[in-house]
Amino acid sequence: MVHVLIIGAAGMVGHxxxxxxxxxxxxxxxxxxKLSLVDVVEPPVPANAPQDTxxxxxxxxxxxxxxxxxxxxxxxxxxxxxxxxxxxxVETDKGYRINLDxxxxxxxxxxxLGEGYCPRVVFTSSIAVFxxxxxxxxxxxxxxxxxxxxxAQKAMxxxxxxxFSRKGFLxxxxxxxxxxVVRPGKPNKAASGFFSGIIREPLNGQEAVLPVADDVLHxxxxxxxxxxxxxxxxxxxxxxxxxxxxxxxxxxxVTVAEEIETLRRFGGEKAVKxxxxxxxxxxxxxxxGWPRGFxxxxxxxxxxxxxxxxxxxxxxxxxxxxxxx
Amino acid sequence: MVHVLIIGAAGMVGHxxxxxxxxxxxxxxxxxxKLSLVDVVEPPVPANAPQDTxxxxxxxxxxxxxxxxxxxxxxxxxxxxxxxxxxxxVETDKGYRINLDxxxxxxxxxxxLGEGYCPRVVFTSSIAVFxxxxxxxxxxxxxxxxxxxxxAQKAMxxxxxxxFSRKGFLxxxxxxxxxxVVRPGKPNKAASGFFSGIIREPLNGQEAVLPVADDVLHxxxxxxxxxxxxxxxxxxxxxxxxxxxxxxxxxxxVTVAEEIETLRRFGGEKAVKxxxxxxxxxxxxxxxGWPRGFxxxxxxxxxxxxxxxxxxxxxxxxxxxxxxx
Numbered sequence: 001m002v003h004v005l006i007i008g009a010a011g012m013v014g015h016x017x018x019x020x021x022x023x024x025x026x027x028x029x030x031x032x033x034k035l036s037l038v039d040v041v042e043p044p045v046p047a048n049a050p051q052d053t054x055x056x057x058x059x060x061x062x063x064x065x066x067x068x069x070x071x072x073x074x075x076x077x078x079x080x081x082x083x084x085x086x087x088x089x090v091e092t093d094k095g096y097r098i099n100l101d102x103x104x105x106x107x108x109x110x111x112x113l114g115e116g117y118c119p120r121v122v123f124t125s126s127i128a129v130f131x132x133x134x135x136x137x138x139x140x141x142x143x144x145x146x147x148x149x150x151x152a153q154k155a156m157x158x159x160x161x162x163x164f165s166r167k168g169f170l171x172x173x174x175x176x177x178x179x180x181v182v183r184p185g186k187p188n189k190a191a192s193g194f195f196s197g198i199i200r201e202p203l204n205g206q207e208a209v210l211p212v213a214d215d216v217l218h219x220x221x222x223x224x225x226x227x228x229x230x231x232x233x234x235x236x237x238x239x240x241x242x243x244x245x246x247x248x249x250x251x252x253x254v255t256v257a258e259e260i261e262t263l264r265r266f267g268g269e270k271a272v273k274x275x276x277x278x279x280x281x282x283x284x285x286x287x288x289g290w291p292r293g294f295x296x297x298x299x300x301x302x303x304x305x306x307x308x309x310x311x312x313x314x315x316x317x318x319x320x321x322x323x324x325x
Numbered sequence: 326m327v328h329v330l331i332i333g334a335a336g337m338v339g340h341x342x343x344x345x346x347x348x349x350x351x352x353x354x355x356x357x358x359k360l361s362l363v364d365v366v367e368p369p370v371p372a373n374a375p376q377d378t379x380x381x382x383x384x385x386x387x388x389x390x391x392x393x394x395x396x397x398x399x400x401x402x403x404x405x406x407x408x409x410x411x412x413x414x415v416e417t418d419k420g421y422r423i424n425l426d427x428x429x430x431x432x433x434x435x436x437x438l439g440e441g442y443c444p445r446v447v448f449t450s451s452i453a454v455f456x457x458x459x460x461x462x463x464x465x466x467x468x469x470x471x472x473x474x475x476x477a478q479k480a481m482x483x484x485x486x487x488x489f490s491r492k493g494f495l496x497x498x499x500x501x502x503x504x505x506v507v508r509p510g511k512p513n514k515a516a517s518g519f520f521s522g523i524i525r526e527p528l529n530g531q532e533a534v535l536p537v538a539d540d541v542l543h544x545x546x547x548x549x550x551x552x553x554x555x556x557x558x559x560x561x562x563x564x565x566x567x568x569x570x571x572x573x574x575x576x577x578x579v580t581v582a583e584e585i586e587t588l589r590r591f592g593g594e595k596a597v598k599x600x601x602x603x604x605x606x607x608x609x610x611x612x613x614g615w616p617r618g619f620x621x622x623x624x625x626x627x628x629x630x631x632x633x634x635x636x637x638x639x640x641x642x643x644x645x646x647x648x649x650x
Binding site: 092131135140141142143144145146147149152155156159160162163166167243244 | 460466467470472477480481484488491568569
């Protein structure tokens with residue numbers, strides 16, 4: 001019997017996670033008896049949700065909200081809520097308020113309940129905690145030196161998660177997600193958007209702009225793999241993990257050229273021809289500051305599983321989104 | 326012409342720093358025209374202080390205090406104020422309030438002034454940002470994974486310092502101090518206190534307890550070297566330092582046995598006999614989790630200078646404190 005709370009449940013990964021858990025009807029072998037889904041917009045009720053499911057719109061970072069969210073003492077809390085990278089960079093105060101203070105309020109609300117309440121908290125961090133220059137691949141004990149406010153806020157939250165876990169206030173696991181590819185839906189303004197766009201748009205018969213060179217290498221995972229990481233993190237034994245509660249998730253180091261070859265296999269030459277090369281120096285500069293590849297030895301040893309291949313990532317996308325080729 | 330603010334000026338290192346600056350009458354070649362010294366107790370006025378010197382007791386972490394401290398727009402701010410390791414571990418809220426929130430309020434107060442105000446902020450961090458297991462020596466790009474709340478608060482403050490520096494809100498340098506040896510004055514309750522105590526007490530004809538084995542290795546710097554690090558950090562060119570604004574200071578990796586040999590040279594056999602060996606499993610466990618040695622390549626390349634030898638550290642102590650052997 002497990003009561004699960006997902007904060008950020010209307011986002012792409014949060015929604016996939018909720019669907020996976022409700023489809024299974026359980027979380028790591030424990031029957032799902034209660035599900036609370038919250039986000040700034042009301043999350044949809046997933047198919048097969050347990051009867052005791054609450055979907056609610058709220059800003060978890062506002063005073064008093066976190067206390068309300070944890071008052072019913074969920075056993076597992078997935079914390080996926082965040083202001084994204086681009087917005088946190090421009091809106092400094094908003095980024096710190098939500099990504100750092102909101103996270104801290106949540107952790108403090110859990111701590112305040114006390115009386116032996118020590119839920120598993122799975123926190124989505126990001127490879128944005130790293131900033132150039134890097135070794136290649138980046139080992140697990142490499143310095144987080146972010147070059148964005150978003151990365152700084154995630155790295156600070158990681159430290160708080162580890163300290164509060166060490167002190168027994170909560171039982172946290174922080175997972176640094178790779179860039180999620182192929183993101184379904186419309187193109188977004190994220191600088192990393194083209195990694196998805198050059199697959200998604202051509203498979204839908206639409207043009208996609210490629211703003212960087214074909215040899216650009218990036219660390220990727222599918223939405224399905226991301227949901228899998230979250231579920232696996234929820235079941236880890238804290239003692240086995242030890243005091244270093246944050247870790248980089250396994251991904252695939254894929255070049256743009258490899259993405260295009262996969263696109264060719266699934267969509268043929270006509271799909272590849274829909275990619276328009278138009279270099280964007282700003283995007284190229286941002287991408288140059290991102291990590292390329294990792295050696296996520298700890299996560300692999302703890303049983304986290306990356307996608308098998310970029311072909312498998314695209315196959316998953318086609319299946320999950322019901323794309324007709 | 327330089328206006329200097331020292332927060333934490335009544336502490337051992339803050340006081341040494343104030344004395345060095347007032348003795349020189351300048352900071353890195355700029356004439357000292359104004360000096361503001363604050364701490365929770367009113368700091369003493371150093372000899373040769375400029376006429377425009379303010380010594381004030383205040384808790385910099387309370388609402389409105391930081392705004393008042395920076396209102397006169399000091400050019401260089403030394404931020405040394407902190408709840409120490411042991412207290413921050415037991416008093417979790419107090420530690421976060423002062424070591425993290427206080428630091429953040431200070432940084433926000435600087436940012437809020439705006440209109441091109443971008444002072445050099447020298448922040449004293451600590452090697453407590455690192456937690457076992459370590460490589461030996463620890464390189465500059467090693468993961469901060471603290472095993473104390475104090476270390477977590479320092480590591481979080483480092484991230485904020487770097488992010489606010491990158492965004493041009495302030496011009497920060499964070500320096501991770503080694504353990505300061507020989508601390509003058511009375512024995513304190515710090516677990517690291519014996520590294521000073523086994524020199525200080527025997528040179529004063531008093532018994533000192535040694536709670537660990539003779540082969541324990543530790544990273545040390547003299548109070549004079551620490552003041553030198555702070556002054557050097559105040560003069561660094563931010564562009565040269567780049568976005569990684571926090572760095573480990575050079576120190577000496579010294580064993581307890583080497584300390585004792587130095588004591589023998591200065592105080593003779595009678596001093597060495599005043600060391601009483603009484604192993605303390607708790608202290609031994611804490612010490613085992615501490616870093617032993619570093620490869621502080623960046624700090625050395627930027628011109629920070631360690632003490633020459635442990636003999637030189639003890640020589641400095643004897644001179645500065647006027648010890649009669």
